Amino acid sequence: MNTAFHRAALLALLLHTALPAMAESPAAAAQAAAARGEYREASRLYQDAARQTKGGLAADYSLLAAESLLAAGEPAGVDPLLQKLPPASLDNRQFQRAGLLRARARLQLGDASGALQALPASFDAPLAVEGLAVRAQVQFALGDAVAGTASRVARDPLLSPEAREANWQALWTELGRAPLPEGSVNSGNTLVSGWIELAQLARGGAPLVAVEAWRASHPDHPGVSQLPALLLPDSPAPAPLVGGRDFALLLPLSGPLASAAQAVRAGAEAARQQAGPQAPALSVQDLAPGLEAAQQAAITAGAGLLIGPLRKEDVAALAASPLRLPTLALNYLDAGRSPPTGLTPFGLAPEDEARAAAEDAANAGQLRALIFSQQGDWGERVAQAFRSQLEARGGRVLAEARFAPATVDFSTSLKQLLALDASEQRGKQLANIGIRAEAAARPRGDVDVIFIGARAAQAKLIWPQLRYFRAGRIATYAPAAAADAGPADLGGLRVCDAPWRLDTTGPLADLRGTLATVNPRSPDAQRLFALGYDAYNLARRMQSEGLAPGNAVPGLTGELVIEADAALHRRLSCTTLVAPNPVSDEGGE
Structure with missing residues (x-):
């Protein structure tokens, strides 16, 4: 479960225990609904709890209601809900939490400027880690790579070593998408300047001598961890992020590929459900009106990353035009053709x-x-x-x-x-x-x-x-x-x-049992379901950490690796099929 929502659920439990005992309070029912993944219902119940309570406790319930709306993928309802809270009635923690929720909602809606206005000027310790991450996302969405890097760097001292590594990966992904300043940067912080300089080298395809010069100037810089991927030839950089944080599937909902698209969609939606309440929402855009219209509809819906299209011809058309958003395509380009920056092909290539x-x-x-x-x-x-x-x-x-x-x-x-x-x-x-x-x-x-x-x-x-x-x-x-x-x-x-088809024991077999009601019956549809499941999880990784060439990502369709053609390929295991009633060879062996 996402840390922010986990913290919110824990707060709900503490609040509930502070109330007088009753059969089941709205707060307790809200907490139970959230535990079942019914976030819209949880938001309604938290609002009921707020109406039945006074003072700071009512404000806390309203904040939890807003948090539940975000988890339900309904950011448009957050601002109207929080407007009912008079700022003078909030303590400092509640004021900062409200601003952070407004910023997250507006960012999901594609309003980065509004998100920046909503963010508090500073955060106290309990909210600083989350607040600085959201601030960085907002600043990068506005195209301010230096400010976004500074926010990520300011977050570092507050993190454990493991979380610090993830923070660096997230920063590197954001720098790969963002427009970068030209020339040298005097940020007043050597860590910030070092990150910007390294991103400029990566964007420009710098020669080895330039990379080695950067290393010599920044021997202890955390960006050193990115040098192996940077030195790989033709490693793709993510495209600039201009939308929100959610994902959109671009699929043909009618025609000969409609059934294949339905299997992919079912897999992606299953992955979204399994990912927890804070995972990016998923919309589906029909390709019937055309590729350009589907992309625009996705952006309007708040998408920051596209998954699809499925047809090879559509992937080729996408590669031939300027990309609107970072895209994980569900098919490949012709052999010998490299994808443009921001387009990562992935599929079930035989x-x-x-x-x-x-x-x-x-x-x-x-x-x-x-x-x-x-x-x-x-x-x-x-x-x-x-x-x-x-x-x-x-x-x-x-x-x-x-x-x-x-x-x-x-x-x-x-x-x-x-x-x-x-x-x-x-x-x-x-x-x-x-x-x-x-x-x-x-x-x-x-x-x-x-x-x-x-x-x-x-x-x-x-x-x-x-x-x-x-x-x-x-x-x-x-x-x-x-x-x-x-x-x-x-x-x-x-x-x-695919392991989704072969594994009869272990975690994937257990997951197949969990998803039995949505997993299709036919073998081909099951592979497409696994493709959709992996695509959603890969999109999350692209958004949060990036995909470095050579790094293996386990999936339902196989072990997934970006190879020299800048596309994701599957590394597979093999098995011998066993007949239920085996017979000797007809030839008499």
């Missing part, structure tokens, strides 16, 4: 699954491969990804073959790929000279691993035929889409898929 298959095979010492993949763009991409990764690990592909997606009988192509024709020919030659050969031909003996670039409909036909041709004991991999045919048809095949 190439990630093919690379994971090659890694898994190489780790097992299986370095001599055959590839059997469907014709077309999808098949070529997974084949290329498997080949490249295996060769990077010192392996090689001995032979490849392609099949048309509508193929039903794969025997001719498989016999050629497995060199069964040569085996049969050798058998005939031996028989002609009176030597009895084994009746059934065997696949070539120099193969360690087979990769099938196929979806479920083809995989459920290819795998039995491979087994019939006595290739079932060769380690065979396929992308996640193949596994949708189910283990009954694919027992023994090895697939690399």
